[in-house]
Amino acid sequence: MKLQGRKVFRGKVAGEALVTTQDISFYGGCDPQTGQIVEKGHELEGKSVAGKVLVFPTGKGSTVGSYILYALRKNGKAPLAIVNKIVDPVVAVGCIISEIPAVDQVQIDRLHSGQKVEVDADHGAVSTSG
Amino acid sequence: MLELKPEEKAMLEGRQGKATRKAMEIITLLGEIYGAKRLIPVSSVQIAGVSYDNLGEPGLEFLSDMAVDGKARVLTTLNPAGMDLEEWQKHGINADFARNQQRVIDAFAKMGVMTTCTCTPYLVGNLPHFGEHVAWAESSAVCFANSVIGARTNREGGPSALAASLTGVTAEYGLHLDENRVAEVKYDVRTRLKTTDDFGLLGQVIGERTKQAIPYITGISHATTEDLMSFSASVATYGGVAMFHMEDITPRTTTVPEKVQIITQEDLSNARRALDDKDAVIDFISIGCPHASIDEISHIANMLDGKRVKKGKTVWITTARPTKDLAVRMGYYDKIEKAGAFLVSDACCAVAPLKGRFTGLMTDSAKACFYARGKNKFKTEIRTIDECIREAVV
Numbered sequence: 311m312k313l314q315g316r317k318v319f320r321g322k323v324a325g326e327a328l329v330t331t332q333d334i335s336f337y338g339g340c341d342p343q344t345g346q347i348v349e350k351g352h353e354l355e356g357k358s359v360a361g362k363v364l365v366f367p368t369g370k371g372s373t374v375g376s377y378i379l380y381a382l383r384k385n386g387k388a389p390l391a392i393v394n395k396i397v398d399p400v401v402a403v404g405c406i407i408s409e410i411p412a413v414d415q416v417q418i419d420r421l422h423s424g425q426k427v428e429v430d431a432d433h434g435a436v437s438t439s440g
Numbered sequence: 441m442l443e444l445k446p447e448e449k450a451m452l453e454g455r456q457g458k459a460t461r462k463a464m465e466i467i468t469l470l471g472e473i474y475g476a477k478r479l480i481p482v483s484s485v486q487i488a489g490v491s492y493d494n495l496g497e498p499g500l501e502f503l504s505d506m507a508v509d510g511k512a513r514v515l516t517t518l519n520p521a522g523m524d525l526e527e528w529q530k531h532g533i534n535a536d537f538a539r540n541q542q543r544v545i546d547a548f549a550k551m552g553v554m555t556t557c558t559c560t561p562y563l564v565g566n567l568p569h570f571g572e573h574v575a576w577a578e579s580s581a582v583c584f585a586n587s588v589i590g591a592r593t594n595r596e597g598g599p600s601a602l603a604a605s606l607t608g609v610t611a612e613y614g615l616h617l618d619e620n621r622v623a624e625v626k627y628d629v630r631t632r633l634k635t636t637d638d639f640g641l642l643g644q645v646i647g648e649r650t651k652q653a654i655p656y657i658t659g660i661s662h663a664t665t666e667d668l669m670s671f672s673a674s675v676a677t678y679g680g681v682a683m684f685h686m687e688d689i690t691p692r693t694t695t696v697p698e699k700v701q702i703i704t705q706e707d708l709s710n711a712r713r714a715l716d717d718k719d720a721v722i723d724f725i726s727i728g729c730p731h732a733s734i735d736e737i738s739h740i741a742n743m744l745d746g747k748r749v750k751k752g753k754t755v756w757i758t759t760a761r762p763t764k765d766l767a768v769r770m771g772y773y774d775k776i777e778k779a780g781a782f783l784v785s786d787a788c789c790a791v792a793p794l795k796g797r798f799t800g801l802m803t804d805s806a807k808a809c810f811y812a813r814g815k816n817k818f819k820t821e822i823r824t825i826d827e828c829i830r831e832a833v834v
Contacts (some may be wrong), residue, residue: 318469342498373597374494381498402473403599406465407502 312437313416318397321411324428325390328362329421330354335371336378345387363427364389365418369401379404391429393418393436442471443478451607459510463603470600471611480573480612484515485605486561488577489598491522491791492541503547512552513608517561519578520788531782537793557786558760560669560731570691573616575604580673580730586683588668590691592616595682615682623656623685623694630659631705635824636670640806641711643674645703652680656697658687669730673807712822715809720819724798725832726789727825728758729805734766740829741772744779747833755781755832758788802828
């Protein structure tokens, strides 16, 4: 299955999807040391975004969130790629400064956690093998 | 489709260094997301995200990386830091924090950014004129610049404001365009506002009601610059508003919306009650959110002259460094400090590392109440400046 979206930040990677239907605030919602989602009651609470193709509708919360993505990258805990329904400026800027491949305008409800996915951000494409 | 000039393309391709490339990537991507057709030059930048208390190590690392080869191309000033850069020790700031805060300031200075550290850059040398395109981040200053001055800026984040500084451009969307600066809801104020706290409360009422819709405000017969600073700060804090129109006070550039909402004294009183915690024990009094003007400092100095701050109370008057320097020359600093209050520059009570140090804040600023409650878990009371100073002294 191939889903066509729009490039946010360049790069081509393949990995395991971690999918949520809830928005993510990286500032206060994700621990930059461990990569764990720490927002109380979040679907992904306790799960780590590190090395995953992180799929969520859009970002929320403080603009400091961009710096949290940067910290995740520096700590080796960044997501492998980000796939959004619609990207918000905080996550967009976070991906650029942290060089995380990212795509938006993707039908994310077609994806589920554990799936192997390939993100070809240069072409805005997300594909699954199976 | 965003079209780039050769010079802009060169920046994007990395021909002008790594930091400039990253900056141009931020600018062009935001332009694409928001459907901009071109980039436009900005004449000044104001960067938020300066306090180490908010930035932390990740933010500092990013700034240090950008400072390796990044240089400001236009006049760029900074938002408040977490401490007075010179007198931090006497304000009870710990040495570790001070060292890290200084590293942040050094990174900006290396890029050629003016380390003014103020939320009121327009009072101290960063003053755009009507119609000028700028890229500012501090929400109260954005609101003041768009509304009172009639300059044009979106509400930038820390990295996107820095990106505008390092490239000298921003993407043309949002409040840079005429069609997005038109008032959407009219608010008729049917009560008289007298002091900065009243204007803060009005900002709170309108901000909460209007959310992102640009307000057109009538019924205000007189407002000082300080009143408009207070209103800008509050309306931007309690709503998502980056611009307002105030009849006969701000430049006349909009049609008047037909939809009208009435604002009464009762609305303001309710807002005041909402910011007054009944069980507040006031041990911290702070004026200067937004940063106090020299006129306010003169007034406060005269009130404090010969008085003494009560035991168990701490008083911070926060302002910009050049204003503090002038206050020293005018003798206001001595009057304030001899009374046992502090004239703190470069910082403010919203971004300094104050959590756990106090329990109750009294201030004239509705915005300061918001951050005191949310970030520092203080109880709050909002009063006029005069009432705040009277509360502080024996």
